[in-house]
Amino acid sequence: MAGVPEGFKPHLRKSGLTDPWEPLYSRRTDEAVILGLLAAEPHANSRGFVHGGLIAALADNAMGLSCGAHLENATGLVTVGMSIDYLAAARLGQWLEFTTTVLKTGRSLAFAQMLVTADGSPVARANATFSVQRAA
Numbered sequence: 001m002a003g004v005p006e007g008f009k010p011h012l013r014k015s016g017l018t019d020p021w022e023p024l025y026s027r028r029t030d031e032a033v034i035l036g037l038l039a040a041e042p043h044a045n046s047r048g049f050v051h052g053g054l055i056a057a058l059a060d061n062a063m064g065l066s067c068g069a070h071l072e073n074a075t076g077l078v079t080v081g082m083s084i085d086y087l088a089a090a091r092l093g094q095w096l097e098f099t100t101t102v103l104k105t106g107r108s109l110a111f112a113q114m115l116v117t118a119d120g121s122p123v124a125r126a127n128a129t130f131s132v133q134r135a136a
Contacts, residue, residue, distance in 0.1 A: 022092040033065040035098040036069040050090035066100035067110035075133045090118035
C-alpha cells in the first residue's frame with residue numbers, strides 16, 4: 001500500500017455509497033476511528049479537486065463510527081445535524097485523513113468534531129450531532 005501511512009489498513013466498513021471511492025483505509029485508536037484515502041480520479045470534481053461531498057460524507061462516517069466506539073448497548077447512530085467548513089482545496093495524489101474528537105456521548109445524543117487534512121494541512125473542519133439508537 002504505497003503512500004498509505006503506517007497503521008492504516010483497508011477499511012472494513014463497506015457501503016454502497018463508499019464503494020466507488022475504494023480503497024478507503026482506517027486506523028483505530030483508543031479515542032477514534034480515523035479514515036484515510038489517497039485522492040484519485042473517483043474522488044475529484046470537474047476542476048480536479050477532491051469533491052466537497054466526498055469530504056462531507058467521509059467526515060460524517062468517521063465521526064459516527066468514532067462516537068459509536070464510545071457507546072455501550074447502542075444499536076446505531078443517526079446524524080441529526082452536521083456542519084462543515086472547507087478551508088482549502090485537496091488535490092489528487094494527496095493523502096486525506098479524517099480525524100475525529102468525540103466531545104460527548106450520552107444516552108440519546110452524541111457530539112463530535114473533526115479535522116480533515118491533506119498531506120497534513122487542514123482542508124476542512126466539521127461538527128456533528130448524532131441520535132443514539134437503542135433497542136426497545
